[in-house]
Amino acid sequence: MIFQSLDFxxxxxxxxxxxxxxxxxxxxxxxxxxSYVFYGYVHPWxxxxxxxxxxxxxxxxxxxxxxxxxxxxxxxxxxxxxxxMLGVFKYFHFFxxxxxxxxxxxxxxxxxxxIQIVLPVGISFFAFQGMSYVIDVYRGQVRxxxxxxxxxxxxxxxxxxxxxxxxxATHLLPQLEARRVLRMELMVEGLLLLVWGFFKKLVIxxxxxxxxxxxxxxxxxxxxxLWAGVLAFxxxxxxxxxxxxxxxxxxxxxxxxxxxxxxxxxxxASSPSDFWRRWHxxxxxxxxxxxxxxxxxxxxxxLIGARNVLITFGLSGLWHGAGWNYVAWGGYWxxxxxxxxxxxxxxxxxxxxxxxxxxxxxxxxxxxxxxGWLLFRETDFHALLADLSTSPWAASAEDWQAAxxxxxxxxxxxxxxxxxxxxxxxxxxxxxxxxxxTRSLVLRTGSALAMFCTILVLRTANSGDFIYFxx
Amino acid sequence: xxxxxxxxxxxxxEERRAGRSSTGKISVGKASLVLLTLLVLxxxxxxxxxxxxxxxxxTLAEINAVRPDYVFIGNSMLESRIDPKxxxxxxxxxxxxxxxxxxxxxxxxxxxxxxxxxxxDHTPKTVFMFFRDTYLTQPTYRATDRYWWKIERxxxxxxxxxxxxxxxxxxxxxxxxxxxxxxxxxxxxxxxVAGFVSWVxxxxxxxxxxxxxxxxxxxxxxxxxxxxxxxxxxxxxxFGEEDLSEFDFAGHVNSSLLPSMVNLAKQHGxxxxxxxxxxxxxxxxxxPQRPELKTYIAHLREYVLAHGAQFYDxxxxxxxTLDHYNDGDHISAAWRPQxxxxxxxxxxxxxx
Numbered sequence: 077m078i079f080q081s082l083d084f085x086x087x088x089x090x091x092x093x094x095x096x097x098x099x100x101x102x103x104x105x106x107x108x109x110x111s112y113v114f115y116g117y118v119h120p121w122x123x124x125x126x127x128x129x130x131x132x133x134x135x136x137x138x139x140x141x142x143x144x145x146x147x148x149x150x151x152x153x154x155x156x157x158x159x160x161m162l163g164v165f166k167y168f169h170f171f172x173x174x175x176x177x178x179x180x181x182x183x184x185x186x187x188x189x190x191i192q193i194v195l196p197v198g199i200s201f202f203a204f205q206g207m208s209y210v211i212d213v214y215r216g217q218v219r220x221x222x223x224x225x226x227x228x229x230x231x232x233x234x235x236x237x238x239x240x241x242x243x244x245a246t247h248l249l250p251q252l253e254a255r256r257v258l259r260m261e262l263m264v265e266g267l268l269l270l271v272w273g274f275f276k277k278l279v280i281x282x283x284x285x286x287x288x289x290x291x292x293x294x295x296x297x298x299x300x301x302l303w304a305g306v307l308a309f310x311x312x313x314x315x316x317x318x319x320x321x322x323x324x325x326x327x328x329x330x331x332x333x334x335x336x337x338x339x340x341x342x343x344x345a346s347s348p349s350d351f352w353r354r355w356h357x358x359x360x361x362x363x364x365x366x367x368x369x370x371x372x373x374x375x376x377x378x379l380i381g382a383r384n385v386l387i388t389f390g391l392s393g394l395w396h397g398a399g400w401n402y403v404a405w406g407g408y409w410x411x412x413x414x415x416x417x418x419x420x421x422x423x424x425x426x427x428x429x430x431x432x433x434x435x436x437x438x439x440x441x442x443x444x445x446x447x448g449w450l451l452f453r454e455t456d457f458h459a460l461l462a463d464l465s466t467s468p469w470a471a472s473a474e475d476w477q478a479a480x481x482x483x484x485x486x487x488x489x490x491x492x493x494x495x496x497x498x499x500x501x502x503x504x505x506x507x508x509x510x511x512x513x514t515r516s517l518v519l520r521t522g523s524a525l526a527m528f529c530t531i532l533v534l535r536t537a538n539s540g541d542f543i544y545f546x547x
Numbered sequence: 548x549x550x551x552x553x554x555x556x557x558x559x560x561e562e563r564r565a566g567r568s569s570t571g572k573i574s575v576g577k578a579s580l581v582l583l584t585l586l587v588l589x590x591x592x593x594x595x596x597x598x599x600x601x602x603x604x605x606t607l608a609e610i611n612a613v614r615p616d617y618v619f620i621g622n623s624m625l626e627s628r629i630d631p632k633x634x635x636x637x638x639x640x641x642x643x644x645x646x647x648x649x650x651x652x653x654x655x656x657x658x659x660x661x662x663x664x665x666x667x668d669h670t671p672k673t674v675f676m677f678f679r680d681t682y683l684t685q686p687t688y689r690a691t692d693r694y695w696w697k698i699e700r701x702x703x704x705x706x707x708x709x710x711x712x713x714x715x716x717x718x719x720x721x722x723x724x725x726x727x728x729x730x731x732x733x734x735x736x737x738x739x740v741a742g743f744v745s746w747v748x749x750x751x752x753x754x755x756x757x758x759x760x761x762x763x764x765x766x767x768x769x770x771x772x773x774x775x776x777x778x779x780x781x782x783x784x785x786f787g788e789e790d791l792s793e794f795d796f797a798g799h800v801n802s803s804l805l806p807s808m809v810n811l812a813k814q815h816g817x818x819x820x821x822x823x824x825x826x827x828x829x830x831x832x833x834x835p836q837r838p839e840l841k842t843y844i845a846h847l848r849e850y851v852l853a854h855g856a857q858f859y860d861x862x863x864x865x866x867x868t869l870d871h872y873n874d875g876d877h878i879s880a881a882w883r884p885q886x887x888x889x890x891x892x893x894x895x896x897x898x899x
Contacts, residue, residue, distance in 0.1 A: 082720040283741075294770075295777040301770070459777070477752060478767040484748035485764075533740045 077117040078541065079323045080277055087114065092330045096258045104229055104252065107331065111234035115198075122196040125161060126232055132157035133206040134227040137213040137220035147214060154210035158203040165199055170398030198238035200395055202231055204362055209245045211366055218245045226253055233333070235324040239317070239544040241338040241358035248333070256332030266329030268524055273322030275492065275527040277542070278535040281315035283489050284308045285540055287482050292453060298471035300479030302463055306446050308486045309453045313543055314342065315493065317356070320542045341497050343445065346437035347420070348412040351445060359395070363388050378418075386410040396452070401460060405451040412444060603700045606646070606663055614669035615644035617898070620659045621677030622651040624824045627877040628677070633887040638898065644671075648697055652682045652689040654709060657804040658701035661708075665815045673818040673897055676808070679826065679876065681843055684799035686712040687721055693738065708807045715802035776873065794839035796846035809854040819856040820897055821847075822890075825867050826876045833863040859894055 077084050091110045098106055116123040136154030140147045163171075179186035209230070212218040221227050230249050236242075291297055291305025318339040325335045338357050345351035352360045368388040374381030386407065393406020427433065454460040471479075610618075617638065619625055626647045634643045646659045656676055664674050682688055690698060690713065702709060717725060742763070749756065749763035757763045792798070800806065812819035823844065826834045844860065851858045861867060866889055873879040878886045891898070 082723060290771055293776045295775060474767075474770070478770055480752045481748055481764070481767065484751045485745060488744055488748055533737050534744075535737070 077114045079320065080274065083117070088327055088330075092327075095331055100255050103256070104225055107234075107252075108225060108229045108232060111229065111232040111237060114234040115232065115237055119194075119196070125165070125196055125199065126202060129158060129161060129202060129206045130224075130228045130231045133209050133231070134221070134224055136210050137227070138222070140210070140213050141220040151210060151214045155207055158206045158210075162199060162203045165195055167394075167398045201240050201242055202237060204242050204359075204395075205244075206231060208242070208362060208366065212245050218249065221249065233328070235327040235331075235333075236335055239320050239324070239542055240356075241321060241324070241336050242362050243335060243358070247336060251333050258332065262329045262332060262334075264520060266326045268520055269322045269326030269329060271326075271524045271527050271531075272496075273319045273324075273326055275531055276315040276319030276322065278531050279527075280489050280493065281312045281319055282536040282540060283534065284315070284486050285312045286536065287486060288312050288453070291482070296462065297466070298475035298479075299466045299468040300471050300476045301482070302450075302466055303446070304479040304482040304486070306450045306453070307483055310343075310446050310449045311486055311490050311493070313449065313452075314339075316543050320544065341500070343442055344438055344497060345441050345445075346434055347441065348409060348416045348444070351441060352409070352413075359392065363392050367391060381417075382414040385413050389413070397455075399455055400457060401451055401455050404460075405448055408448055408451055599702075599704065600696055600699045602662070602703060606701075607666065610644050610646075610663055610667045611669070613641050613644050614667075615642055616672045617643045618664040618671045618674045619643065619645045619647070619677065620656050620664065620674060621647050622655075623647070623649050623877060624679055625677035627873070627880075627883060628824065628886045629890060630883045630887040633884050633891075637888075637891055650689055650694055651697060652685070652694075653678070653804055654686045654690045654712070655694070655698050655701065657686075657712075657808055658698055658706070658709065660808055660819075661811055662701050662703065665811055665817065670815055671817060673820060674812065675820045675822050675894075675897075677822050677824055679824055680840060681793045683805050683821070683847065684796060684803040685716070685793060686802075686804050687716045687718075691721070691724070696738075708804065712802060712804045712807070716799075791839055794837075794843040796843045796850070800850060805850070806854075809851065809856050813855050818897065820894065821851055821856060821858050822894070823858075823860040823862060824876065825861040825864060827872050828867065828869050830869050836862070857897065861893070864889075864893070 077087060087110075091107075095103055095106060095110075112123055112126075115126060133154050136150040136157070139150035139153075143150070176186045209218070209227070213220045221230075226249060229252050230243075230245060231237075233243075233248065233252065236248075285308070288305050288308035291301055291308065294301065297305065321335075321338040325337075328335045336358055340354040340357070342351055342355035345354050368384055371384040371387060372380055373384060387410075389406040389410030390403055391406070392409075393402040393404070396402045396405070428437075450463060451460065454463055617634075619629055625645065626649075629645065631643070631645055634645075644664075646663060648655065651659075656678070660674060660676070664671060676683075686709075698709070713725070714722075743759070745763035746757060746759055757766070809819060828834050844862075848858045848860070867886075871878055871882040871886065
């Protein structure tokens with residue numbers, strides 16, 4: 077079931093209402109059932125994968141705790157189940173295509189199998205969540221649950237199932253197991269997040285995606301048009317993914333559950349490391365805790381630290397998609413982080429406190445981020461090379477004018493995101509008194525109402541899938 | 548071993564960060580009030596009710612001026628395949644009339660047949676309908692928002708066949724949306740507001756060039772002509788896990804507008820020819836077709852022939868190779884004259 081459908085709205089109203097009407101002890105089972113309906117709504121067979129991961133991580137976590145002599149074996153089994161499933165459903169074609177290409181390059185007459193494997197939505201998200209549970213149990217950070225229902229609900233809880241945030245057992249499991257109380261504050265907050273999420277997706281992301289898709293369909297876009305398209309994609313992917321997260325967090329709040337924040341105004345980042353502290357936080361912290369730090373982090377000197385960063389970001393790129401452009405995108409960020417660590421040390425610390433420097437850093441980071449989005453968006457490697465070699469001098473006056481028009485349109489649609497940045501307490505711009513004022517019921521109802529009306533009037537005729545669904 | 552984070556501490560931490568304290572149990576009254584406000588107020592402050600779009604008298608006047616024997620109806624599939632200049636050279640200057648609009652599908656084609664081609668002073672001998680795969684039995688496909696306005700422009704106030712087909716084919720979600728938009732014409736307001744946003748962008752870049760209400764983005768359309776787009780594989784070459792119900796011809800035909808099309812043609816003594824275009828082929832041959840689609844097309848052909856119309860399928864035509872295609876299913880502009888010649892050759896019997 078997709079969030080931006082009437083089916084989901086009806087589903088959510090029914091689930092939230094019944095959830096609070098039911099006695100507390102039945103709520104877990106009911107939420108699990110609802111989550112399975114949500115996930116199996118279009119393709120019921122996808123549920124088998126979810127059940128497979130659930131049973132695998134449940135059994136392995138118990139094995140780790142109860143059979144200390146086989147802890148490592150169960151850990152490997154748990155990780156292998158999740159990674160194996162990912163390997164088959166997400167990376168099989170990528171692997172075969174590359175093997176075939178390599179064999180052909182060596183002069184062999186090779187061809188790949190013609191079987192089609194459908195990528196189940198959200199597979200990367202629930203595989204990673206499963207792995208984190210097994211690792212956390214192995215590390216002793218969380219108890220292995222004896223209740224299959226608890227683990228199953230942790231794996232399948234519908235708001236975060238398809239595109240995160242990638243919740244940790246330490247955060248979500250205790251909430252799912254606790255007795256939840258219906259509270260006005262959480263309900264209103266949830267509703268507001270829901271409306272804001274839908275606004276970001278249906279008004280901002282879908283409208284700017286029309287521009288991005290149009291420009292990326294051009295065989296040879298001129299320099300200004302290409303970068304207007306990248307700018308559109310930059311806004312689209314943020315509004316789309318953070319919109320999804322807000323809808324997920326809003327839905328969960330209405331059920332009395334707090335999901336972790338996944339975005340903190342990423343385009344206000346002042347360095348590559350800062351960007352990753354603000355963008356897809358649940359994934360970057362996952363890679364930090366389960367890949368980067370176990371590899372040694374930066375404990376063993378700059379060179380090994382740089383290697384660890386590159387491996388972590390390369391894998392993070394591959395997590396996004398089975399394509400070399402995603403690996404290149406991950407590598408690009410890895411190099412930026414290594415480079416910024418090195419370059420940052422060359423400047424005196426007082427320099428960063430000078431007026432205007434932060435603004436310059438943010439502007440530079442925005443340009444750097446956009447170059448990254450070009451690598452991410454352009455899945456055809458030859459087209460990417462052609463894009464990168466486009467010269468601004470070859471563009472006509474009409475190209476520049478059209479690009480300015482499209483960039484302006486993108487900026488107009490982005491105004492609500494900019495306003496949100498300035499009123500949000502996280503940004504550091506809003507005074508505490510103003511933040512408190514935004515909590516008044518009248519103001520919140522008014523802004524939700526304005527967003528709701530704008531959604532009705534400005535949503536596009538055909539809303540596309542959330543970008544991160546395909547990961 | 549114990550869990551590191553405890554639920555109550557998470558909530559407290561969030562509340563502390565948000566600068567507030569716990570508010571206790573929910574007031575059902577307040578919650579209902581918020582919900583009702585959210586649902587009802589937008590309806591009360593609805594945009595000014597806009598009436599049905601006026602019927603397109605201009606197109607009717609144009610066809611009356613031409614008095615064609617052959618009428619072509621379709622969308623960009625038709626436009627990219629048939630060159631009016633070649634038609635004029637081969638069949639005569641005022642012999643043909645092409646009725647097309649971008650993205651149009653069976654509901655628009657039905658209205659074009661009924662209210663333009665067959666409503667003209669001079670009844671044509673033959674009407675060619677260009678279509679792709681299963682769209683003839685999907686009247687609701689591309690029949691919302693701006694596509695609906697195109698249909699509305701070719702419709703009179705009372706259109707019982709169209710109304711029936713739409714009512715029978717809409718899903719509950721489409722029906723709900725349709726009912727809502729009947730009361731509150733949101734999509735028309737949407738066009739105005741989106742148009743205004745585009746106009747503001749245009750005013751910032753090139754002040755005074757486009758009047759308010761004009762189509763600001765259209766002046767850049769030439770930059771996105773079909774021959775400037777990159778080649779993409781046709782959607783149906785990848786057999787995914789899609790809904791197979793669209794291939795159920797028997798299940799859809801009676802609720803579609805196809806029976807009305809063949810009946811209208813019969814009543815007016817017009818030969819109706821359904822022309823199925825070939826989707827983008829592969830480098831080695833025709834486009835792959837799933838078995839369900841082949842069965843559907845066989846049933847469609849049978850139905851059309853049984854009801855006195857004609858059927859021609861370009862799928863698998865050896866003359867239509869990959870290099871003649873531009874993007875997805877469109878023929879390249881350079882090959883359009885040859886495509887028209889090919890059409891005239893393959894359907895020469897229809898012009899006797």
